[in-house]
Amino acid sequence: MKWGIIGTGNMGSMLTSSLLSSKALEPDDMILYNRSSEKALKLKEQFPAIHVAASLKEIQKNCDILFICVKPHHYKTILEELKSDFTEEQCLISITSPISVNELENHTPCQVARIVPSITNHAHAGVSLFTFGSRMKKERKELLLETFKAISTPVEVEEEHIRVASDIVSCGPAFISYLLSNWITAAQHVAGISEEQATELTENMMIGLGELLSKRIFTLEELMEKVTVKGGVTGEGLQAMEDHLGELFFEMFKATQRKHKDDKKSIEL
Numbered sequence: 522m523k524w525g526i527i528g529t530g531n532m533g534s535m536l537t538s539s540l541l542s543s544k545a546l547e548p549d550d551m552i553l554y555n556r557s558s559e560k561a562l563k564l565k566e567q568f569p570a571i572h573v574a575a576s577l578k579e580i581q582k583n584c585d586i587l588f589i590c591v592k593p594h595h596y597k598t599i600l601e602e603l604k605s606d607f608t609e610e611q612c613l614i615s616i617t618s619p620i621s622v623n624e625l626e627n628h629t630p631c632q633v634a635r636i637v638p639s640i641t642n643h644a645h646a647g648v649s650l651f652t653f654g655s656r657m658k659k660e661r662k663e664l665l666l667e668t669f670k671a672i673s674t675p676v677e678v679e680e681e682h683i684r685v686a687s688d689i690v691s692c693g694p695a696f697i698s699y700l701l702s703n704w705i706t707a708a709q710h711v712a713g714i715s716e717e718q719a720t721e722l723t724e725n726m727m728i729g730l731g732e733l734l735s736k737r738i739f740t741l742e743e744l745m746e747k748v749t750v751k752g753g754v755t756g757e758g759l760q761a762m763e764d765h766l767g768e769l770f771f772e773m774f775k776a777t778q779r780k781h782k783d784d785k786k787s788i789e790l
């Protein structure tokens with residue numbers, strides 16, 4: 522089985538190196554193609570047995586499963602070049618939320634799925650979001666799910682929930698990092714701790730929190746309960762958060778829903 526990645530930017534590179542470092546795939550079974558070849562060749566330096574294709578047609582011809590890992594607005598030109606040459610046995614995988622599997626199926630004769638990854642998959646952790654098209658064969662579904670289990674927890678999502686699910690698992694690392702950078706700044710300003718030390722403490726607290734969750738030692742609810750000693754400081758801090766949080770997360774999820782709708786309108790395949 523040959524696996525192809527079109528677009529070796531952030532996500533295409535992450536998928537290549539994670540699928541190889543987890544041993545889910547062998548380098549000799551992977552073919553890469555990027556518009557400018559440097560990024561693909563850099564991955565070949567790391568994994569010499571990888572193949573780098575010289576054109577879109579070459580990667581298409583030689584792959585059973587082909588990922589498109591470019592920005593949503595670049596899908597159209599790629600599909601236009603490839604669509605007439607796909608076979609029914611090939612699988613096309615999109616990794617972007619605004620393009621639905623139905624739209625992809627309408628533009629190709631091949632089997633189609635969407636797998637939205639997360640930067641957390643770099644650490645062979647976090648979630649990958651799956652939506653299968655109607656033509657996807659059972660064995661291929663199983664192969665894809667099994668392969669992604671090596672780098673993530675694959676979760677199937679309905680089309681109507683792709684935006685919010687992707688906000689949580691894929692945009693989430695950026696959103697949470699933004700919140701934490703504000704938390705570090707506030708710690709500096711209010712209590713005089715250095716940025717360096719506040720960052721070190723915060724990053725290690727997050728690693729510990731992740732471990733607690735990954736080992737299923739506590740749920741989020743239990744964590745709040747266990748840490749909040751009656752009459753103690755955590756309760757005061759939580760109350761201040763409740764008083765000041767306002768509509769923050771409602772507005773964030775509304776903003777991404779709006780952008781998703783606009784993107785869907787402006788992206789034509």
Ligand SMILES: NC(=O)C1=CN([C@@H]2O[C@H](COP(=O)(O)OP(=O)(O)OC[C@H]3O[C@@H](n4cnc5c(N)ncnc54)[C@H](O)[C@@H]3O)[C@@H](O)[C@H]2O)C=CC1
Pocket residue numbers: 527528529530531532533554555556557560590591592593595598599616617618637638639640691
């Ligand atoms: N960045 C993230 O955390 C996540 C991104 N995604 C999706 O992944 C996709 C890619 O995002 P990034 O990797 O962050 O973008 P990126 O800009 O880092 O990578 C895109 C790559 O595609 C290449 N490219 C553009 N047109 C091409 C063409 N015609 N043929 C071959 N290569 C071409 C570019 O040279 C670049 O290397 C987007 O659709 C995004 O929605 C999905 C989940 C998470």
Ligand SMILES: O=C(O)[C@@H]1CCC=N1
Pocket residue numbers: 616617618619637687688691692
């Ligand atoms: O297509 C998406 O939803 C992803 C999430 C982060 C960037 N793009």
